[in-house]
Amino acid sequence: MxxxxxxxxxxxxxxxxxxxxxxxxxxxxxxxxxxxxxxxxxxxxxxxxxxxxxxxxxxxxxxxxxxxxxxxxxxxxxxxxxxxxxxxxxxxxxxxxxxxxxxxxxxxxxxxxxxxxxxxxxxxxxxxxxxxxxxxxxxxxxxxxxxxxxxxxxxxxxxxxxxxxxxxxxxxxxxxxxxxxxxxxxxxxxxxxxxxxxxxxxxxxxxxxxxxxxxxxxxxxxxKLGKKEMIVELEEPVSGVPEALTAWSLALSEDGCRLIYTYDPRQQRTGIPDLLKAIGGAGLALKDFKTTQSSLEDIFVNLVKGK
Amino acid sequence: MINTCAVRVIYKYEMLRAWETLLQSFASPVISTSLYFVVFGSAIGGRIDQVEGVSYGSFIVPGLMMLALLTQSISNAAFGIFFPKFTGTIYEVMSAPVSFFEILLGYVGAAATKSLIIGLIILATAGFFVPLDIAHPVWMTAFLILTCVSFSLFGFIIGLWAEDFEKLQLIPLLVITPLVFLGGSFYSVSMLPPAWQTVTLFNPVVYLISGFRWSFFEVSDVSVGLSLAIVLMFLTTCLMVVWWMFRTGYRLRQ
CATH class of the missing domain: 3.40.50.300 (P-loop containing nucleotide triphosphate hydrolases)
Structure with missing residues (x-):
């Protein structure tokens, strides 16, 4: 039409x-x-x-x-x-x-x-x-x-x-x-x-x-442009991201209580199951976790910043 | 095909505005013109002999009508288009399926109608003060309408051009009022010294008043044909300027 x-x-x-x-x-x-x-x-x-x-x-x-x-x-x-x-x-x-x-x-x-x-x-x-x-x-x-x-x-x-x-x-x-x-x-x-x-x-x-x-x-x-984040809440704070987890490029919150994993939801393998296993393997106790989708605002800001 | 609905609503809106401000629109020019009759016609006119064979009181009637018609036509039309521009409501007219000619018909038509009504009220008022015989009523009506339309067009141009209230008043106050007062409203050009007679012939308003006065008393400062030609020339010039303004979007479309 x-x-x-x-x-x-x-x-x-x-x-x-x-x-x-x-x-x-x-x-x-x-x-x-x-x-x-x-x-x-x-x-x-x-x-x-x-x-x-x-x-x-x-x-x-x-x-x-x-x-x-x-x-x-x-x-x-x-x-x-x-x-x-x-x-x-x-x-x-x-x-x-x-x-x-x-x-x-x-x-x-x-x-x-x-x-x-x-x-x-x-x-x-x-x-x-x-x-x-x-x-x-x-x-x-x-x-x-x-x-x-x-x-x-x-x-x-x-x-x-x-x-x-x-x-x-x-x-x-x-x-x-x-x-x-x-x-x-x-x-x-x-x-x-x-x-x-x-x-x-x-x-x-x-x-x-x-x-x-x-x-x-x-x-x-x-x-297309939205990224997803998985936030893993830990029982005990850590001073840095353990070496065993460097492959996931995790970010650590200021208080050391949350590990933030940013991934592309379009990929077939997001790496989440392996990450969860690796967290356990690194001796970290997992309290809770959640995932969030980027909003249009995030996309807009990224586009305008990256022009 | 003409958008008659648009012309009608613009015309009606403008006429309604005059009706809602009745005192300002109609009573005010009639009162001020009546005062001129009292001062010039009765108080001073009683001491002046006839001018060109016409009593002074009657002689100034066409000039006074022209004075009111010119100022009212200009201010009505200028304000009519300036105000929506000033408030921003002009966006609606500019985004509507209307041509410049239809916009003109609405705004200028309403402004000219208001001036025409004022002119006729002043004429009727004059009849209370001085004896009036109109020698050529058809020509008188023609001059009346042509003046109302052409000066409403001129006012429309001022309204489009003006960016603020000061500019809106600038030309009517500094140009039009002196031209009308020095255009033979209250005297015959032949009463001036020869040098000033020549200077005054550069004033276009002289031709308007002269032609209009001729239609009343068959006396004029210049030939009636020349008066008519000048009015038509002024009308054509205004039309061309407005056409150019709409074509280029001057002060309307950036």
Whole structure:
């Protein structure tokens, strides 16, 4: 199936000479949730701003639904909904009016029944006649999502959707994103919260200093780049790793009570049974042991550090 | 195909903004123009003979209308586009499937409509102070609409160009107000010394006021054809500048 969004060799150099994007290519499949991870200033917002028509690209091309974003901007923009990072709303408007305005801007005739359902889905129906300035930050964030969805887009861009929101609201957002995906909407979100990508994304793209370092299926990425650790807790502390165990390159915790073995879970022979035997053979009494999988955060840090 | 829904919502939004600030939008220019009539028309005008065969009170009506139309058209349109730029809400318009022409129709159309309403209210107000006979109502309407549209376009350009509130006020205060006051709002150009008559002909507002005044009293400082040509030329120039701004993304798309 052809991608819903296709980015080819995209570069952006701002007027001040800042090279925000460097030769980025990316295909996004219909119905997936793609999380773009990267530190501040990595180029995430520039990338989605170009796709949405807010920033002109210096080089490269983008298609949405098979249409070029420059020559066929009417088609591509009508397919896209954008939730910006900042809470940019007219403070004196009512929730109902601002959604109607957004829908009209995208060339859609008024549809009160749809907007009513949308506001109910966003738990904003009771606030439909309230002025935006009277709403809480979380509600304003939901109004922005409502505005972006008011014209029933196929692709939704969420730029840092949970920046500065509390844990409860963040979880609500994640549920909303999952519901939207179930309804067939493709979702691209930028975030620097690793847990967010880990929680809801199907694929993860990592951007750093304007370059797309990698894009991969979240599970595959964790499988490919994720390391596992086995932590062996000892009954008695040791002053150093016994010579008999040097073959496993173990690390010793500061208190000398834990031996840490890092291994690649993809290998057929992890060496764990032999290690456990060798620990016993070295005269060490084993109290407990556990294994842990690297998180996306570990992978991200390693990738950015090792670039 | 034109995105009529978008034009309609932008236009409606802008008109609603004027309605919600009714006192500032409509009452304020009418009150200040009425004060001009009281001071210049009645208090001072009573001591001035007729100008070009027209009583002074009536003579200043077209100039006063132009003064209000120009300043209101510019400030309405400039603020209309500057404010969403300032607050960041412009992102929605810029990411919507709308052309620059549709954005113009919405914002400039609303600003011009507001100015037109103000102009007509001032005209009605003037009728309470001085006798008014409009010799060429069709031409008067044409000049009125052309002025509202072209100066709303000019205001739109200022709103796009301005990066802060100071710049937003800069051109209306330092350029437009002096040009209108020195453009024959309160006097005929023929009343000036010959040297100043020549200088004043470089002021484009002279042509606007002259043409507009001609439509009222059939008296003008320059030929009505020239007035019309200057207004149309100004309109075309503004359109071209706005087109360039949208094409290049000047101050809109980085």
């Amino acid at each position: 052809s991608p819903i969004v296709s980015v080819t060799n995209l570069s952006k150099i701002y007027a001040n000479g800042y090279h925000a994007l460097k030769d980025v290519s990316l295909d996004i499949a219909q119905g997936e949730i793609l999380a773009l991870l990267g530190p501040n200033g990595a180029g995430k917002t520039t990338l989605i701003s170009i796709i949405c028509g807010l920033v002109n690209a210096s080089e490269g091309s983008v298609t949405v639904g098979g249409h070029d974003i420059v020559s066929d901007y009417r088609v591509t923009r009508s397919l896209i909904g954008l939730v910006p990072q900042e809470l940019t709303l007219g403070h004196f408007e009512t929730v109902w009016n601002t959604l109607g305005f957004s829908r009209g801007l995208f060339g859609k005739k008024p549809d009160p029944a749809y907007l009513e359902q949308l506001l109910k889905d966003l738990s904003l129906w009771a606030k439909k006649d309230s002025e935006i300035m009277s709403l809480s930050g979380g509600m304003k964030r939901r109004v922005l999502i409502g505005k972006a969805l008011s014209h029933q887009p196929s692709v939704l861009f969420l730029d840092e959707p949970t920046a500065g929101v509390d844990v409860e609201l963040r979880k609500e957002m994640w549920m909303l994103v999952r519901r939207l995906r179930e309804s067939g909407v493709t979702i691209i979100l930028t975030t620097h919260y690793i847990e967010e990508a880990e929680e809801i994304a199907d694929r993860v793209g990592i951007i750093d200093q304007g370059r797309l370092i990698l894009v991969d299926d979240k599970q595959a990425l964790m499988h």
